Amino acid sequence: MRNEERRERLKAALLDAAERTIAESGLPALKARDLAKDVGCALGAIYTVFPDLDALILAVNLRTLALFDRAITAVRIAPEPEGAATPAERDAAVETLVRLAVAYLHFAAANPARWRALFQHRVTHALPDWYLVEQVRLFRYIEAPLRVLRPDLGERERALLARSLFSATHGLVSLGLDEKLMVLSEPVLRGQIEIVVGALGRGLAEG
Template sequence: MSETQRRREEQRQALIAAAERAIAAQGLAGLKARELASEVGCSLGAIYNLVQDMDELVLRVGSRTLSRLDVALTEVESGPEGAVERLVAIALAYCRFARANLHLWRTLFDHRMAEGSEVPDWAVSEQMQLFRHIAVPLSELLPNAGGDRLTLLTRTLFSAVHGVLVLGLDEKLIAVPVAALEQQIDMLVRLVCAGLGSEESR
């Protein structure tokens, strides 16, 4: 890597870090190209030499968020014994990560690509990789489930937990106290697992 390339990459990483701080503080509404340019010491137009557009910048911030979420979920997987307990631990770790990184977490789902643009393959792949945290214990709980069914159940369980979490953290609607929210998520995962286990034993 040449010196010019190295400096450009350093500035690119500085831009992504500045965008991450802006989103963490104020959500997507806090992401202002002019302010970012001033913070990293480049012209407004130079931002688009570092990233293709603001969509890519948001996705790069999302990539960092997903990476930290991956670490948080991995850390709790080795503790509990049994597939159900691991699924509960993963769901609660997801809940705690969302609360601790509220704006960054919401951005993963609130961001919409510009009309005519699609989420790039690298970003989709990073998102899909996280489903393994659910799929692996589910496959232990349901050893006879085929690949397609396991994929569907994995996404369904995630959607159920995510939906409860979104509503529970929405202060404008039905905000739920933290302890009660975690109890609801714990109960939801156990009920789903009990139902799936019962179905599997038929």
């Protein structure tokens, strides 16, 4: 087997093992020495395929973002109108925002350790471009209904508003699922998200 093939196999094995550890036990459980033992390689071999543990964690998080992407593409998205939006089309855009927020809740509740790892990991250097591109792409799902609700906003303003709406939803989900603070049942939390995100969406539609 050629060296490049061995490197690719080792990289895939390390990525699978790290993903499994994070999904089952959370990010704090991920240790380089345990990973090496799990895949049967020397500790130093990890750094022949990943520059550091940060890069490996980002690669796992990218898989998590892809999993989330598949979850939200299943959400029924209201089509954008060709001209000025009617009241019914604005209502549909609000419902899209609510459905996206609920999908986020379901994903977090179904994949708690993987979801937390997205936010627990603090890199010691700038995020790579490929990771930032994926993050931006996911925000496009929120920006689409915002174009219906606030056609007056420029692209930059709309992108910032999408991040603000995500932050509001993420805050509700984080607090609601945090066992140390105020854990809520998923149906109760869903109801609160529908109320809050729905109110925000209707306020944007009226603004």
